[in-house]
Amino acid sequence: MRKFVVVAASVLILLAGCGKKTADPAVPAPTPAAPVTEEVAASDRDHLEAMRAQFAIVEMAPDTSFLTNEEARVVNLLNEAGALMSEIYRRQISEENPATRAAIAAGDHEDKEILLDLFDLHFGPWDSLDHDKPFYGSAQKPAGAAFYPADITKEEFEAFLAAHPDDRDAFISGYTVIRRDDAGDDVGGLKAIPYSEYYREWLDPAAALLRRAAEITTNASLKKFLTLRADAFLSDEYYESEMAWMDLEGPIEVAIGPYEVYTDGLFGYKTAFEAFVTVKNPEESAALDKYKNYLKEMEANLPVPEEYKNFRRGFESPIAVVAQVHGGGDNVPGVQTIAFNLPNDERVREAKGAKKVLLNNVMAAKFDRILAPMAEHVLVPEQAAMLMQKYMGAQTLFHELAHSLGPGTIMKDGAETTVNAELKDLYSATEEGKADVMGAYNILFMMEKGEYPIAEKENFLATYFVGLFRAMRFGVNEAHGRGAAFQYAFLKEQGAFAVDDTSGKYRLDFGKLEAAISALTAEIVFVQGDGDYARAKAFLDKYAVLDQPALQVVASLTGIPVDIQPVYKSRL
Numbered sequence: 356m357r358k359f360v361v362v363a364a365s366v367l368i369l370l371a372g373c374g375k376k377t378a379d380p381a382v383p384a385p386t387p388a389a390p391v392t393e394e395v396a397a398s399d400r401d402h403l404e405a406m407r408a409q410f411a412i413v414e415m416a417p418d419t420s421f422l423t424n425e426e427a428r429v430v431n432l433l434n435e436a437g438a439l440m441s442e443i444y445r446r447q448i449s450e451e452n453p454a455t456r457a458a459i460a461a462g463d464h465e466d467k468e469i470l471l472d473l474f475d476l477h478f479g480p481w482d483s484l485d486h487d488k489p490f491y492g493s494a495q496k497p498a499g500a501a502f503y504p505a506d507i508t509k510e511e512f513e514a515f516l517a518a519h520p521d522d523r524d525a526f527i528s529g530y531t532v533i534r535r536d537d538a539g540d541d542v543g544g545l546k547a548i549p550y551s552e553y554y555r556e557w558l559d560p561a562a563a564l565l566r567r568a569a570e571i572t573t574n575a576s577l578k579k580f581l582t583l584r585a586d587a588f589l590s591d592e593y594y595e596s597e598m599a600w601m602d603l604e605g606p607i608e609v610a611i612g613p614y615e616v617y618t619d620g621l622f623g624y625k626t627a628f629e630a631f632v633t634v635k636n637p638e639e640s641a642a643l644d645k646y647k648n649y650l651k652e653m654e655a656n657l658p659v660p661e662e663y664k665n666f667r668r669g670f671e672s673p674i675a676v677v678a679q680v681h682g683g684g685d686n687v688p689g690v691q692t693i694a695f696n697l698p699n700d701e702r703v704r705e706a707k708g709a710k711k712v713l714l715n716n717v718m719a720a721k722f723d724r725i726l727a728p729m730a731e732h733v734l735v736p737e738q739a740a741m742l743m744q745k746y747m748g749a750q751t752l753f754h755e756l757a758h759s760l761g762p763g764t765i766m767k768d769g770a771e772t773t774v775n776a777e778l779k780d781l782y783s784a785t786e787e788g789k790a791d792v793m794g795a796y797n798i799l800f801m802m803e804k805g806e807y808p809i810a811e812k813e814n815f816l817a818t819y820f821v822g823l824f825r826a827m828r829f830g831v832n833e834a835h836g837r838g839a840a841f842q843y844a845f846l847k848e849q850g851a852f853a854v855d856d857t858s859g860k861y862r863l864d865f866g867k868l869e870a871a872i873s874a875l876t877a878e879i880v881f882v883q884g885d886g887d888y889a890r891a892k893a894f895l896d897k898y899a900v901l902d903q904p905a906l907q908v909v910a911s912l913t914g915i916p917v918d919i920q921p922v923y924k925s926r927l
């Protein structure tokens with residue numbers, strides 16, 4: 356996990372849907388890492404080329420001509436810092452990654468060139484679009500990536516915390532790695548190491564680059580954020596810099612640091628380092644800004660009892676429409692993010708809300724290469740013709756707005772906690788699916804408010820439904836794909852569509868589809884608001900699966916790239 360009637364036309368056309376990565380919490384416990392000298396697991400050249408063809412390479416040339424010389428110098432320093440986020444993230448996926456890549460490069464395998472290309476594309480030897488299957492060697496990717504010892508189990512981790520309750524906060528912190536500790540009294544014990552210590556080799560120079568950029572810029576809000584974020588890299592205290600990021604103004608919009616927990620498929624505790632270096636379009640941002648003023652009304656309008664509604668979060672929720680000029684870390688490999696909603700710290704959300712950043716040029720590329728060609732494969736012809744570009748954009752925006760709605764901080768067994776802490780590895784899939792369906796629910800609400808033409812309701816519903824297939828192509832091991840799958844199965848249960856026997860394409864029942872969107876919005880809020888892990892697991896086990904018609908449609912999309920691989924200049 357991200358308009359529109361008469362809003363800036365480029366934004367109407369370009370927004371497309373959001374995409375990020377996660378491991379499959381349902382896969383079996385991983386086997387120990389295999390030697391890095393192993394040959395390719397799938398040696399078939401055609402298979403490797405088919406993997407590569409899933410991503411369309413797109414040369415990005417965003418317009419930065421309006422930046423001053425000072426601003427361009429700052430952006431170049433931020434690009435350098437973003438590259439350091441990539442160095443950390445490669446090791447967060449697997450500490451063997453540098454050695455594995457070196458082994459491929461030093462070897463004489465006939466497919467060396469494409470193997471290195473795929474390794475760089477996925478940040479490791481695992482196919483992020485196919486359940487993290489290895490395409491080099493046979494080692495399985497640990498569910499917890501490199502945040503934990505590769506052989507650790509959930510049971511061992513929880514047992515250790517039960518025996519060492521004073522260590523719990525450090526162990527579930529988003530800013531520590533867990534390692535074996537045989538040096539103390541606890542032979543075979545565990546220890547939590549702060550990010551600032553464990554990744555100091557890259558965080559020290561990253562902090563120095565941010566401080567250099569802060570010295571150059573005359574933008575007071577940017578100077579404050581960069582200074583505080585540099586301090587946070589060395590202290591693991593991110594709250595003040597997150598608050599400063601919410602107040603960031605000016606043409607440079609940068610998010611850099613440890614944010615998302617998708618990569619931690621074991622518990623969903625640990626954050627991954629990434630960077631988004633972007634420049635802002637002030638006119639398009641202002642055109643969309645009105646929708647944030649509806650957030651409180653959207654919360655009040657949720658189809659759930661009052662106790663499940665969340666008015667504790669702030670509702671400032673600035674919206675920025677930007678062009679990305681560089682990426683780093685978790686933002687780079689695999690499926691590309693086209694919008695994000697940060698920060699994730701519930702303390703900041705309750706104080707200031709969250710910022711929605713829409714990556715205009717990334718969305719444009721996805722629309723041109725992926726979304727536009729998909730409709731004729733999914734819907735019967737007369738309904739495929741109903742798709743409207745502006746509702747692809749609207750769904751992206753309202754997906755991101757929905758991340759600021761519904762349960763966040765909750766009460767469980769008389770104690771205050773968060774949905775994320777309670778649902779653990781299941782949180783990302785429930786949250787991304789929630790944002791999708793709640794976003795759709797709120798677009799329908801905006802039609803009732805007169806912000807979108809009610810006459811275009813069926814156009815929107817058709818566009819929303821096709822969008823589910825874009826995400827389901829990522830697979831049900833990926834958070835957005837899993838979230839789309841449970842929407843699809845729930846809608847099917849509610850009779851929202853039928854499959855044409857001859858063509859295998861879908862015919863929507865728009866009335867039932869609208870009702871099902873409301874019902875699912877309520878159901879997923881209940882799942883999250885109760886903070887019940889067992890209930891969330893049962894929900895996903897039941898609904899986050901694809902039936903044969905869906906699999907057949909996904910299979911028919913092989914001629915359309917699954918995603919893009921943007922290529923940016925390292926310097927302006």
